[in-house]
Amino acid sequence: MATLNLDRVWINRLDTGEAVAAQSWDRSQSYEKDGEVRTYAGGRQRAISAEGERGTFAFTLRKLPLSAVELLRSWKGLAVQVRDHRGQRWTGVYFTVTPLEPLVPPGPGPYWYDVALTLRTVTAVEGV
Structure with missing residues (x-):
């Protein structure tokens, strides 16, 4: 039996399937629902909320070459x-790419960047 070990974050374009993968750190998730509390007659208060949920997934990719940084920049929007690495999946878009240069430059060889992204989730229909 084959075993799949996930040890990185994978980003795939939905239209072409192109991929960028790297180890990551600093992952956080946030989910919000639009709503408010309204006051009615007699001082009664009721929660009013909109349908749907707004989600974000923020993460930092580690040790990417400049070519991958440029590719991620071209995928904005x-x-x-x-x-x-846990097999969790999000579908969405990001609008900002923040490359971070390492504190200590590497020796000979390619120069690596860490890249911070915040994905805004969107509704996606799966299936045929």
């Missing part, structure tokens, strides 16, 4: 699917 395009629908992507993100999977983490």
Whole structure:
């Protein structure tokens, strides 16, 4: 039997399937629902909420070459699917790419960047 070990975050464009994968750290999730509390006659208060949920998934990719940073920059605003090392999946878009240079430059060889992204989730229909 084959075993799959997930040890990185995968970002795939939904339209072409192109992928960027790297180890990550600093992952956080946030989910919100639009709503408010309204006051009615007699001082009664009721919660009013909108349908749906707004979600974000923020993470930092580790040790990417400049070519991968440029590729991620070209994907801003395009629908992507993100999977983490636990097999969790998010579909969404990101609008900001923040490359971070390492504190200590490497020796000879390629120069690596850490890249911070915040994915805003969107509704995606799966299936045929």
